[in-house]
Amino acid sequence: MYITKWxxxxxxxxxxxxxxxxxxxxxxxxxxxxxxxxxxxxxxxYGLDGLIYPPDSDSxxxxxxxxxxxxxxxxxxxxxxxxxxxxxxAARLTNTYNAGEYHPFGFTxxxxxxxxxxxxxxxxxxxILAIWLVQAHTNIIMQEGHAPFAKFTYFxxxxxxxxxxxxxxxxxxxxxxxxxxxxxxRTNYSGHVENFTHADAPFKGWHDYGTNGQNTNEALFMLTxxxxxxxxxxxxxxxxxxxxxxxxxxxxxxxxxxxxxxxxQLMIGHMNNTGSDDxxxxxxxxxxxxxxxxxxxxxxxxxxxxxxxxxxVVKPAFTDSDAGIGEIIFHSPCINDFHLxxxxxxAGDKTNNGSIASLTRTDKRCPRQGYYxxxxxxxxxxxxxxxxxxxxxxxxxxNTLNKTIRLQYKHRPDSGLNKTLKVYAACRKYAxxxxxxxxxxxxxxxxxxxxxxxxxxxxxxxxx
Numbered sequence: 001m002y003i004t005k006w007x008x009x010x011x012x013x014x015x016x017x018x019x020x021x022x023x024x025x026x027x028x029x030x031x032x033x034x035x036x037x038x039x040x041x042x043x044x045x046y047g048l049d050g051l052i053y054p055p056d057s058d059s060x061x062x063x064x065x066x067x068x069x070x071x072x073x074x075x076x077x078x079x080x081x082x083x084x085x086x087x088x089x090a091a092r093l094t095n096t097y098n099a100g101e102y103h104p105f106g107f108t109x110x111x112x113x114x115x116x117x118x119x120x121x122x123x124x125x126x127x128i129l130a131i132w133l134v135q136a137h138t139n140i141i142m143q144e145g146h147a148p149f150a151k152f153t154y155f156x157x158x159x160x161x162x163x164x165x166x167x168x169x170x171x172x173x174x175x176x177x178x179x180x181x182x183x184x185x186r187t188n189y190s191g192h193v194e195n196f197t198h199a200d201a202p203f204k205g206w207h208d209y210g211t212n213g214q215n216t217n218e219a220l221f222m223l224t225x226x227x228x229x230x231x232x233x234x235x236x237x238x239x240x241x242x243x244x245x246x247x248x249x250x251x252x253x254x255x256x257x258x259x260x261x262x263x264x265q266l267m268i269g270h271m272n273n274t275g276s277d278d279x280x281x282x283x284x285x286x287x288x289x290x291x292x293x294x295x296x297x298x299x300x301x302x303x304x305x306x307x308x309x310x311x312x313v314v315k316p317a318f319t320d321s322d323a324g325i326g327e328i329i330f331h332s333p334c335i336n337d338f339h340l341x342x343x344x345x346x347a348g349d350k351t352n353n354g355s356i357a358s359l360t361r362t363d364k365r366c367p368r369q370g371y372y373x374x375x376x377x378x379x380x381x382x383x384x385x386x387x388x389x390x391x392x393x394x395x396x397x398x399n400t401l402n403k404t405i406r407l408q409y410k411h412r413p414d415s416g417l418n419k420t421l422k423v424y425a426a427c428r429k430y431a432x433x434x435x436x437x438x439x440x441x442x443x444x445x446x447x448x449x450x451x452x453x454x455x456x457x458x459x460x461x462x463x464x
Contacts, residue, residue, distance in 0.1 A: 025105065025294040025441065026321035027095065031287075034063040039094050044142070047074060047088025047271035048174070050151035051142070054082050054275065061089040061269065067112070068268060071284035073127065075275045083275050088130070090269025093290075096136050099225035099261045102298065106224030106441040107266060110238065112286035115214040116162040125274045127283040128161040130174075132267035133223060133230060135260045154260040158223060158232045158253075160285075173232060173254040186234075186251040189428055190365060191377065196236065198245045214284075222250060224442035225264065231255045231442060235429065247431040293437065295425050295444040296322050302449050309341060309410030314446065316396065316403055316425065323427035323439035324397030328407065330381040331422045337415035338381055342408035343372050346401060347385070347394035354401045359385075359394070366432045369394055383407070387427075387435035395427060395435060423448075 031037060043061040045053055058072035074087040099105035109131065116127050135154040136142075142150065157174050172180040183196040220235040232253045236246035270283035297317040303310050316325060330338055348357025350370045362371040365384075369392060373384040386394040396403055411417045424443035427435075 024297045024319040024322050025097070025103075025292050026319075027093075027107075027290075027292040029093075029290045030066065031063050031068050031290075032066045037063050040091055041094055042068075042091035043089040044092050044267070044269070045074070045088070046090050046092075046142070046267070046269065048086035050149040051146055052082055052085060052087045052148055054087050056275065057087075057089075059089045059270070061091060063091070066288065068287040068290075069285070070129075070270050071282060073272045073281055073283065074270070075272050080275050084273060086126075086128070086271045086273045088269050088271030090130075090132065090267040092142075092265060092267040094265065097264045097292075099264060100227035101445040102447055103294070104224060104226045104441040104444055105264060105292075106222060106439075107290060107292045108220055108222045108438075108440045109268065109287050109291075110218060110220050110289045112218050112288060113214050113216050114160070114285040116160055116283050117281060125272070125281070126161050126163050127270070127272045127281055128159050129270050129283050129285050130157040130159045130268070131221060131223060132157040132269070133225065134265050134267060136263040136265045154258070156230055156256065156258055158221065171234075171253060173230075173256055175230075175256040175258065179254070179256075181253050183253075186253060188247070188249045188251045190249075190375065190430065192247070192249070194236075194246065194251060196246070196251075220250075222440055223266075224440070225258075225261065226442055227261045229255055229257045240431075248429070249431040250429055291440055293321065293323050293440050295325065295427055295439045295441065299325075299425050299444060299446040300449045301423060301446045306408065309408060312407040312409070312423070314405035314407065314423075314425075316405075318398035318403070320398045322398060323437045324395040324400075325405070325425045326385050326387045326393075326395045326427035326435065327425065327443075328383040328405070329424040329426060329443055330383075331379055331424065332417055332420040333379055334411075334415045334417045334420055335376070335379050335381050337411045337417050338409060338421070339411060340374065340381065340383070340407065340409045342406070343383055344406040344408075345385070345394065345396060346403070352399075352401050356402060356404060356406060366430060367394075384430075387430065387433040389434045390436055393435050395437075397437070 045051055054075045056076045057074050058076045059074045060072055061070040068091055074089050075082060097105045133156045134152040159172050161170060170180050172178060185193055186196060187193050220238040222233040224231045233250040234253050235250045237244050237248045240248040268287055297319055299316040301312055301314045303312050343359045344356045346352060347370060348359050349355055359372045360370060362373055365373055367373045367386045369386045375382040423446045425446060426443040427439040429438045
């Protein structure tokens with residue numbers, strides 16, 4: 001009997017290790033020193049139509065002054081041989097990543113001063129800033145000197161573009177075709193809807209034949225990939241400026257299904273499609289603080305029957321670079337049959353002493369320590385912990401003494417909830433909170449396991 005338990009425990013540890021084998025994601029680049037930015041390739045002469053080498057270009061794409069910055073155009077006066085083709089310049093991070101529900105991928109990047117400009121009347125002339133997600137070729141080295149018009153087979157990008165008949169640069173996503181984003185109604189995590197057409201919007205551009213008219217409203221963009229879809233978010237006020245129209249929070253701009261999820265690379269650049277020399281044109285921007293950070297190394301949970309319902313026992317694993325768990329998200333078409341009765345974590349008694357105790361429910365969107373906020377929406381129930389600051393928070397992270405989370409709930413036996421329920425963990429930025437270790441990958445799905453197989457020796461507190 002002892003040998004059987006010992007073997008099950010060893011199997012549990014092995015399975016637990018395999019589940020978390022992909023590990024945590026962390027990368028940060030402040031572009032402070034071009035000499036040390038060794039895993040970036042720039043300027044890659046790449047645009048929508050692939051690698052193109054126009055004879056004339058006033059494009060400047062460089063890492064200098066503590067930023068990745070670009071100005072001018074990849075095609076300039078006299079480049080008529082490629083007129084109508086999108087020529088570009090880009091900086092590519094050569095690291096590769098994979099994405100899936102249990103290990104999503106994503107990044108944030110700060111976009112500072114920008115200017116996209118085309119003279120009035122040139123309706124066919126587009127100047128574009130782009131943030132790309134591509135699938136790296138395994139048999140083609142995509143670099144300077146490669147055959148003209150060589151392209152990534154699979155690619156996606158978020159763009160800011162301006163054409164000759166508008167005075168405002170538009171946002172959009174390219175997933176095989178151009179899809180402009182309606183900025184009059186965008187929604188954030190908590191359901192707040194915002195109209196991004198005010199004068200201090202972070203995407204306003206100007207027709208300007210000089211060097212003025214630059215947009216200095218900084219924005220933080222986030223691109224996430226959960227294995228089946230890419231989502232683009234924007235934080236229009238990352239520095240929490242007072243008196244500013246917009247909240248310091250992320251708003252969903254677009255979501256697109258894509259098929260590729262391995263060997264992912266990101267690029268940032270600009271491009272244009274004509275060599276016209278009639279008037280001032282540019283696609284200029286400054287980028288900084290590129291960050292990749294996962295929620296956790298991986299998260300298991302199992303369910304057991306208790307009096308008057310069920311208990312879900314969550315067992316996460318972290319490294320010291322992970323964001324931690326600031327929210328738990330239940331997703332099911334039967335979510336209205338899900339009734340949460342207790343939330344128990346290390347923070348329940350407001351001390352990090354290893355004891356699990358109940359949190360108190362509050363109606364405040366930014367709860368204090370020892371409390372949780374509950375938000376219900378279509379198909380979702382969100383349990384949110386305190387994220388007031390890096391010092392004052394109830395985030396379950398690498399430095400939490402007891403990382404177990406217990407969630408007690410009940411539902412109708414015939415509701416179908418057990419077959420449809422998916423559980424995710426996240427750590428997201430909300431206005432009014434200053435916890436800085438935010439995940440950039442989007443919610444991470446928890447993996448349900450059977451306690452005897454995977455958790456017997458990993459959950460010693462069950463015996464207490």
